[in-house]
Amino acid sequence: MDKKSELMKVLAKRIRILLEQLPLDFEDLQEIRLRVNGPLLIIYRGCEYFVSEAPSLDGDKARAVIVDKQDVQETLEYVGNYSLYAFEDEVKQGFITIQGGHRVGIAGKTIVEGDRVKSLKYISFLNIRVSHQIKGCADPVLPYIRNGDQICHTLIISPPRCGKTTLLRDMIRQISDGQGSFAGQTVGVVDERSEIGGSYLGVPGNDLGIRTDVMDCCPKAEGMMMLIRSMAPQVIAVDEIGDYQDAHAIESVIHCGCKLIATVHGSSLQDILQKPLLEKLVAEHTFDRYIILCNGKKVGTVQDIFDAKGESLLRRRCEGC
Structure with a gap:
């Protein structure tokens, strides 16, 4: 249909x-x-x-x-x-x-x-x-979140309606399927609002890759721990982190050796530093990469990418900004 x-x-x-x-x-x-x-x-x-x-x-x-x-x-x-x-x-x-x-x-x-x-x-x-899949929209960012055959802990920062979930979805798909010399990895997705996978009766409507397992309609913190215990993921992906339970679960994920990709509402790295929970995660260098999206003409337009120390790896002038 x-x-x-x-x-x-x-x-x-x-x-x-x-x-x-x-x-x-x-x-x-x-x-x-x-x-x-x-x-x-x-x-x-x-x-x-x-x-x-x-x-x-x-x-x-x-x-x-x-x-x-x-x-x-x-x-x-x-x-x-x-x-x-x-x-x-x-x-x-x-x-x-x-x-x-x-x-x-x-x-x-x-x-x-x-x-x-x-x-x-x-x-x-x-x-x-309306749920959209834009396959290939993650192509520009994937080289920045890979370190050899490993994925970097990554936080996507985006204002509303700038395509953070669409970008996350394609990142999951490509990490799961693998690409070229990069071998596909097992990805666990906690889809609290059914937005990433768009599951209907438990089956994702969106293509999240061949090595992806989805915990649908599950609170993020609880879902991350359930996936670690049951599905042995190499990468865990979640949308819109925001409370202290999420932060504790994030620490557990990282201590278990899993890589984490998450999103959060915000307009800049400085913006999320105003939030106590996220300020702590940034100060402790929890994430290796920060991807900043902007309101460009294309969904998932990247404005900047920072490393764990806040050094810019990519800076571009976005159309429509």
């Missing part, structure tokens, strides 16, 4: 008809936003557009189609295959992954039990984030 078909089958009929009439290349579609009583909005080729009744892509929200409660409810029914309760674990995390690896973010009124979110109700906001 192609990307357009995967997305259209989960959209409310009214929204589906509008989008089908637009001259969209679904390989360049990034997000579809539905908010009750709000304008229908998409992110396309890095730009925000409102969808008008014509239909057409418009910069004026006054002409935009207004999403109603029925649009959101109907879309949810398709997303959950008319059994949303079956996705209770995903719902309380705020997203559901659909066929093709596309992630449907959801928001509404939370139901809290103790200090934990038990579920969501009155769901009124949906963000369909």
Whole structure:
């Protein structure tokens, strides 16, 4: 099934008809936003557009189609295959992954039990984030993260929507498959939000390579330790590290002899030094390489690569920066 078909089958009929009439290349579609009583909005080729009744892509929200409660409810029914309760674990995390690896973010009124979110109700906001594979996008960075036949501990630093997960995905694939004289390695992926592998019913929808094992919908810290105990990975990959449990797990991974590739939100090396958890990891030279992404015209545009001491290995002027 192609990307357009995967997305259209989960959209409310009214929204589906509008989008089908637009001259969209679904390989360049990034997000579809539905908010009750709000304008229908998409992110396309890095730009925000409102969808008008014509239909057409418009910069004026006054002409935009207004999403109603029925649009959101109907879309949810398709997303959950008319059994949303079956996705209770995903719902309380705020997203559901659909066929093709596309992630449907959801928001509404939370139901809290103790200090934990038990579920969501009155769901009124949906963000369909389109999963993309860009094979070969990691080609420019791979020479910098290899040291002979070993992978360097690597942290990818990126602002939102700059392609960090897309870059990570292709790095995993190439490390797993091997390339030229570089032998493929066993990679363990902790995919807490089902974004890296885009797993559907436990099977990754994205190509992560022939030597990759995926722990899907699992907290990062716990998943890293589970993989070490059960799958003997040479490399572990995780997306969006952020809390102290992650930091402790990272230390365990490194002490076990595994190499680590991770991502984090940020705009520069200096930016992450403002965060106590990451400042400690940087100060202790936990990572051998830091890859900084920027908002260039291409997904995964690299702005800089630093070594463990903060020395620049690659500096380029990015188009669109």
